[in-house]
Amino acid sequence: MGAGVEYHRRELAFALDATHPSHSLPQLPRAAKSILDIGCGMGQTLMALRLNPGIEAWGVDPDMEAIMAGREIVGSNIHLVLGAGEHLPFPDASFDLVFSRVAMPYMDIPIALAEISRVLRPSGKFWAALHPPGMLAKRIGEDFLRGQARDLAFCCFVALNSGSLRLFGRQFRIRGHCETVQTRAGFQKLLSASGLEPLPAGTRSNQLIVEAQKRQ
């Protein structure tokens, strides 16, 4: 799914504004030399991190338009490439930090987590901002009030898919969509199954924040 370049420009403004309710950024490990943002859009989170030039940063997104727009404005140590979280175009143990801001909800999460675990170095960190169930409940309420039957049907698919992921570790893809919402406990179970040790983390406004460390 392509969120649109205007969306990414707006998110860049939020990423640069620490007081905005949607602002959320991963913390850089002290000794990080190489980092990866999955579902990077036009690289807005990487730009907002104001990386020092010693860090090589990579961003992956399937939206060609966003990648092309981002390449016009990112610094020379930020490399934006076309790709998906389920098939990361990088060798094993490449990164000290892998993160994904509100993009995992659009991926096949068990497959993407296996890829993240593969490309992280031992003891490397993972950070993600996710969609909690409350977000879906709010959207369903709004759909009811506005009589938006089509979106309501899609929300029902997302709810069923999320339940299937939580109970059976499997999600379904219909017409290219495999969207889910996540609970902390459910996501931590998936992290553990992928060789990632969950770490304590909080919530940020309407986002569920999770952190983990690759096992040695």
Ligand SMILES: C[S@@+](CC[C@H](N)C(=O)[O-])C[C@H]1O[C@@H](n2cnc3c(N)ncnc32)[C@H](O)[C@@H]1O
């Ligand atoms: C809501 S936007 C978030 C963009 C950016 N991370 C941010 O925080 O502003 C979701 C992004 O996930 C990307 N995306 C969708 N499916 C993906 C997949 N399978 N693998 C990687 N990225 C994906 C979309 O193209 C989009 O750029």
